[in-house]
Amino acid sequence: MPLTASGMTARCKKIHRGVLEWSAGKRSTFRSFRRFPLGSRKCVSRTVLLRLWYVATLVVTMTAGCSTSRGPSCATSSALVEKTISARARELEGTEYCKFRRYEDLYDLDGDGIKDLVVLFHVEGTGGGGNNVISFMAVFPSRIHWGPLVVETGARAVRFPIAIDIKERMIVLETQEYVATDPLCCPSGKGELVYELQNGVLRRVN
Numbered sequence: 284m285p286l287t288a289s290g291m292t293a294r295c296k297k298i299h300r301g302v303l304e305w306s307a308g309k310r311s312t313f314r315s316f317r318r319f320p321l322g323s324r325k326c327v328s329r330t331v332l333l334r335l336w337y338v339a340t341l342v343v344t345m346t347a348g349c350s351t352s353r354g355p356s357c358a359t360s361s362a363l364v365e366k367t368i369s370a371r372a373r374e375l376e377g378t379e380y381c382k383f384r385r386y387e388d389l390y391d392l393d394g395d396g397i398k399d400l401v402v403l404f405h406v407e408g409t410g411g412g413g414n415n416v417i418s419f420m421a422v423f424p425s426r427i428h429w430g431p432l433v434v435e436t437g438a439r440a441v442r443f444p445i446a447i448d449i450k451e452r453m454i455v456l457e458t459q460e461y462v463a464t465d466p467l468c469c470p471s472g473k474g475e476l477v478y479e480l481q482n483g484v485l486r487r488v489n
Contacts, residue, residue: 357381364414366405367431377409390449397425427483454478
């Protein structure tokens with residue numbers, strides 16, 4: 284039977300009305316009718332179902348749109364890219380912040396006529412904490428169905444890659460290099476790393 288007041292006893296109607304008023308925010312009415320003696324199991328069941336229905340409706344209403352409540356994010360919409368990066372961060376027991384990434388997707392690196400994706404990212408606090416940082420490059424070539432190729436490109440006290448360039452299908456990373464007198468916070472040297480994609484393998488050429 285639908286959850287309406289039709290066909291109910293006067294006692295059930297009062298309880299039913301109390302539930303509806305409670306669902307509209309009139310909690311004082313609900314508190315008063317809770318003390319009213321219940322007459323039958325059917326009446327109780329209908330009241331309980333109404334209360335459950337109200338709670339479920341309230342939860343759905345309050346959580347509607349929660350998936351977008353965070354607002355814009357620097358993370359990509361690609362599950363493959365995010366999975367690749369998060370897997371490396373998890374393996375190293377560190378944290379990756381997408382705001383420090385660099386992307387390049389304007390060039391065909393493997394010669395199949397389709398543009399490929401290059402991502403620089405950094406994993407911080409490796410080993411579960413501390414200030415250590417390790418840098419990586421992930422390449423997603425279309426020729427091998429976007430299967431990610433990930434190489435380590437730097438670390439704290441060694442170098443940090445800061446930009447990507449493509450020259451004749453070579454991946455050129457601009458780097459900040461540590462020299463002997465540099466504090467760990469501030470590498471002052473400049474350099475570059477050059478990689479080539481051959482037969483589905485990344486090879487450093489300098």
